[in-house]
Amino acid sequence: MAKKVFITSKLPGKIDRYLRSRGFTVSVYTGKEPVSKNELIKKASKAEGIITLLSNKVDREVLDELSNCKVIANFAVGYNNIDIQYAKKKGIVVTNTPGVLSDATAELTISLILACTRRLIEAEKFMREGKFKGWMPDLFLGTELKGKTVGIVGAGEIGTEVARRIKAFKTKIIYFNRSKNSIIENELKGKKVSLDFLMKNADIISVHLPLTEDTYHIINRSNLKLMKKSAIIVNAARGEVIEEKYLIELLKKKKIKGAGFDVYENEPDINPELLKLQNVVLLPHIGSATTETREEMAMLAARNVEAVLKGKKPITPVN
Structure with missing residues (x-):
């Protein structure tokens, strides 16, 4: 049979x-x-x-x-x-x-970073609501990537492809990983650092860790509070690797600049507090969606x- x-x-x-x-x-x-x-x-x-x-x-x-x-x-x-x-x-x-799916997820991650740094969702909504009355010097000022330090949390295949793409924006790369990544270090001149160092020094933090017992809430209250006030964090990995409630608290108080989510801690349920925030970009888990x-x-x-x-x-x- x-x-x-x-x-x-x-x-x-x-x-x-x-x-x-x-x-x-x-x-x-x-x-x-x-x-x-x-x-x-x-x-x-x-x-x-x-x-x-x-x-x-x-x-x-x-x-x-x-x-x-x-x-x-x-x-x-x-x-x-x-x-x-x-x-x-x-x-x-x-x-x-x-x-x-490494390339597709890396492309989505870069899109998420750009949406956060250049305030694309806010600006697009502004246009649809008919509020645009002409060019203004201070309209939707964002953050330029050139010269910024990008921290890659999890330098596997996807993290490596994100690093390759983000380097094209003339950024500096640091990364946190269990082992050295020769591509990031030799090709992209990146540096392996501790997670606390990365959280404290990166302007953009991009998360690409698998979810395991060791990585559950590895990004948590103790290291999230190290982030720069001007920093942005994006997660296209698994929601549970970040202590989401504390991250929301930082975003509400504007202790960090913004965040991009493609995944959520209690997916498919989303914390309703996220929906109230203007300094976040929210996507429905479409990292590999090509x-x-x-x-x-x-x-x-x-x-x-x-x-x-x-x-x-x-x-x-x-x-």
Whole structure:
């Protein structure tokens, strides 16, 4: 019998057709709302392979019901939605989609930085409301990137690509990472520093850490208060790496200049205090949202499922 694959959402590209052409039986959840936990268990209980979204919580309760499952391919670089250790204990391979979304996320990060520094959202709203009466010397004065120090928190693939792009604005680069990054140091003349040093000295802080036990609230009250009053922080990684409530407090009191969010601590719920602030830019987790990238992510997830179910090594395993 053909092995079953369940996909928790319709994905860009034609991976369901691809998997069927490889001999698998494929079912796709097509509900308008994200699949619920009970529905996930019901639909996936007999599947050998499952392709999940970051928003799908695959905890012990779910894993215990996946009696036939051999592989869970997460449609994301992150995998904090899956209990990977328990999955490993049950003999289930977990994979992710690294590499293919680095460029798209880096481009979005630069957009977020520019939106914050040049006040693009405020200015665009101003135009739509018919308030523009002509050029004025002090209209929407922003912050120039040239000569500024940019701090990269997390110098993996995405952090490196952000550093490459932001360097083109004639900035100085410092970074915080567990190990040295030869590209940032040799190619971009950047310097590895402590997190406290970075938070204190950077004009722009760009966060690119994965969410782990060690990185949860790694940016917190103690180091957020070190930031310059003129500094801007953007997060295109995971909301939980920043102590969001304290960051909001700083923004409300104008202790820092601004912030850009593509992710949130309690996503998809957003702290209502953020919606009241004028010195923030808020995006709906679209870091990798290009047609090209999402199709590549989907195909990588499909190829991981195919590899494992055909007895081969997974392409991008995380456990």
